Amino acid sequence: MAFGAVGCSEEAPPSDHTIVQPGKPGEQNKTLSPEEAESAVPKVKPNDADIAYVRGMIVHHQQALDMTALAPERAANTQLKGLADRISDVQGPEIGMMNRWLTGHDLPAVNPTDAHAHAAMPGMATAEEMAALAAASGPAFDRLFIDLMIRHHEGAIRMATDVKTKGIDVQVQEMADDVVAEQGDEIARLEGMR
Structure with a gap:
């Protein structure tokens, strides 16, 4: 049918x-x-909350990509490797889309590797934690990756929830909805791998 x-x-x-x-x-x-x-x-111009969210989420996504890039060579769990691929496949293109949103509003694009400017964002791993992840392998990598990525995703959800109450741009609201849905699902998957 x-x-x-x-x-x-x-x-x-x-x-x-x-x-x-x-x-x-x-x-x-x-x-x-x-x-x-x-x-x-x-046309409703985005407010400061919308702009701050998009700029911050670009850098936030980049750290997730940095973490997932380590998984193919270091992770022991094949499910974890698959989830890392999924995170990368989603968040990489989202960075480009968010930068296009900025430039479409006559705002400068964000260099996603400018992590030092946003280290205080919710869920971001410290430089020491990222170094520990890069040095780990096997089950030790898996445990640390799961812990860091869950915290990272929880931080992204906090950011998305915040912009949903303070932002006004419809497209940013849709981005935030996607983050809450996608990353909430990924947290549940990561919790299942613990």
Whole structure:
């Protein structure tokens, strides 16, 4: 049996598609093209919480990538290696997307390796912890990776929860929702590997 998705298309409406804009009381409705409708919607500039979240999360994601890059050669648990690949596959592209969000708002992109500027962010591993992880292998690596990544993800969830109450940009809210969902799931998987 086949099912079709209704209303889930990412495609733009056909160019002859019109949108009806209700008039004010006593006024006629207006018919708008998709382009006119889009320009009629007021653009809300992101606030400081949105910008700080995106800038911080770029660096936060980069540390997760630094951690996952160690797993193929150092981890003993094949499930852990697979989860590290998944984290890398998701968070790498998200860094690019977040930098495009910044530049799309006429803000400078962030160098993701600028970790020293954000060491106080929730969940970030210290330089000593990262060095210990890089020096570990086998089951010792697995234990340390799990502990550090759980703490790292919990920090990202705290950051996402914070921007959901203080931010105003819809796209940033969606990013935060994704972080909460993805990283909450990954924490559960990591807890299962302990």
